[in-house]
Amino acid sequence: MSAAVVPDHPWLLPGALTPEARASRRTPRDWLVDTVAFLLAVGWALLAFGDATSPDPQFAHNAGPSWLVGVDLAAGLGYCAALWLRRRWPVGLAVAGLPLALFSVTAGLALLVVVFTVLVHRPLPIGAALVGFHLAVIPVYTVVRPDPTLPYWATVAWTVMFVGIVVAWALFVRARRQLVLSLRERAHRAEAEQQLRVDQARQLERTRIAREMHDVLAHRISLLSLHAGALEFRPDAPPQEVARAAGVIRGSAHAALQDLREVIGVLRADTADGDAAPERPQPTLADVPELVAESRAAGVRVTLVDEVAEPTRVPTAVGRSAYRIVQEGLTNARKHAPDTTVGVRLAGGPGRELAVEIRNPWPVGTSAPALPGAGTGLVGIAERVTLAGGRLTHGRDGATGDFRLAARLPWPA
Known part of the structure; x- marks a missing residue:
């Protein structure tokens, strides 16, 4: 018990x-x-x-x-x-x-x-x-x-009857007490299980938020490092370029600090009020062009091919997953192949799969040291795609030699 x-x-x-x-x-x-x-x-x-x-x-x-x-x-x-x-x-x-x-x-x-x-x-x-x-x-x-x-056997029978009454009464009381104890234990167990489910749900939500913030922070910090590296290798750049790069660095650092402050605040919150704090609007497929433009502004050569039919009908969860995949692909390209051209392709429609592909040539040599990484970005993307019911492939393309990150996400009709 x-x-x-x-x-x-x-x-x-x-x-x-x-x-x-x-x-x-x-x-x-x-x-x-x-x-x-x-x-x-x-x-x-x-x-x-x-x-x-x-x-x-x-x-x-x-x-x-x-x-x-x-x-x-x-x-x-x-x-x-x-x-x-x-x-x-x-x-x-x-x-x-x-x-x-x-x-x-x-x-x-x-x-x-x-x-x-x-x-x-x-x-x-x-x-x-x-x-x-x-x-x-x-x-x-x-x-x-x-x-x-009373005769002998009548006395024995009466005595046995009294003992039997006591035994029956005792067994009834025992069964009732055990039932009450069992019901109370079940109530305690149910309460503990409910609390455990609440804690698990809270932990899963915090893990989800942390994964989102990882994608955002990796993207912003890679942009920041890219501009800082440009200033380091071109100390004689025109003042306008230095000012523009410094502005991008300042903006990226400010946004990264803001994102970090938000995720730490959520992860530290232990109360329901903390968990109920409103989140910022999540990105969708319509935000991919802005993401590409941001990378272009940082000096990355990116081409975008958008062949999505009826993009307004893309489910919110599918669009957010596609955005994160593109974001992770651009971040990896800036880290490991900073001097190459990155190609982004989106295709699909209702009733078919939404195809997302990021491709860049395999780097031969770079003019700047590679950015550090934990190697968990692709793991998180793979988990996201699996939970969405899709498929993810990544690695070197045997036909072209390019590095290819491709995902197919279900798009109900």
């Missing part, structure tokens, strides 16, 4: 807590039940003692020797007092009361209370063994303390 439920119900699973802990956790209801059980057991013991010593043979039992009556009363009252320990040591108390089951009338109700406790709070094999012993000694008890008003 769940450990989180046990402290709220220390008597449902005795043994899960130490005896000291269970004793200290006794609730007002437990005190009431224990007091009533003690008073009823003492009342029965006094009543049975009165019947055993009554001069009226109609009510008196065959008490046997006079000393047995006194021993029976002392043992019965002592066992009644021991009922206060039944929650801490029910099995030990039951074992200690086994001899009393052979002869004691005054301890009869206290013995039934202990049997009830063991059946409710201890494993069923222990309770079954205890009940079996009491049933086995009923014939012996009836011989030692016969009832003068």
Whole structure:
């Protein structure tokens, strides 16, 4: 059972807590039940003692020797007092009361209370063994303390019936408590699973945002590095070109810092309010020409062939994926083949696939050091394309020798 439920119900699973802990956790209801059980057991013991010593043979039992009556009363009252320990040591108390089951009338109700406790709070094999012993000694008890008003087998039958009632009641209480415990544990588990689903959804959303920001930052920083490299290799450039390159560097750095601030703010947010912060509008296929123009402004030779039929009908998710693929292809070209011409081709229509292809010659030599990269951009693009139900291929084209990044995305009619 769940450990989180046990402290709220220390008597449902005795043994899960130490005896000291269970004793200290006794609730007002437990005190009431224990007091009533003690008073009823003492009342029965006094009543049975009165019947055993009554001069009226109609009510008196065959008490046997006079000393047995006194021993029976002392043992019965002592066992009644021991009922206060039944929650801490029910099995030990039951074992200690086994001899009393052979002869004691005054301890009869206290013995039934202990049997009830063991059946409710201890494993069923222990309770079954205890009940079996009491049933086995009923014939012996009836011989030692016969009832003068009933025949032998009638006394045995009545005693078995009372034991059976106690057993049935105890099993009912045990089943009910286990059901309540199971329902509460399921409620706790369902709550924990719901919280886990919320946490997983939040983590997936943050991962998605981080992947988007990776694409954006890689693109902007590669532009920044490209212009900085141009200034480094051309310190004698005209002031107008230096000013223009410095402006592009400043704008790219500012945009990159803004993007970085946004993604860190989202990843640090631990509350629902932080997760509910509005996001910037996401790019679509219609933004690809602007992306190409931005690369051209940075000095990259890019050609764009747009053969998309009905571009306004491109699904938003498909268009965003196509934009990210083009962005990653241009970023990789600037990193690894800065002096080559990059070709971008878009084609497709409703009911067909949207084809995205970025191609550039395999670099032979470069005039600037390659930009660093983690190599995760293509991994993220491949994951994006797979989730969209498309196909991605990348690598060196065996026919032309060019590096080719191509994706096919589903475009429902």
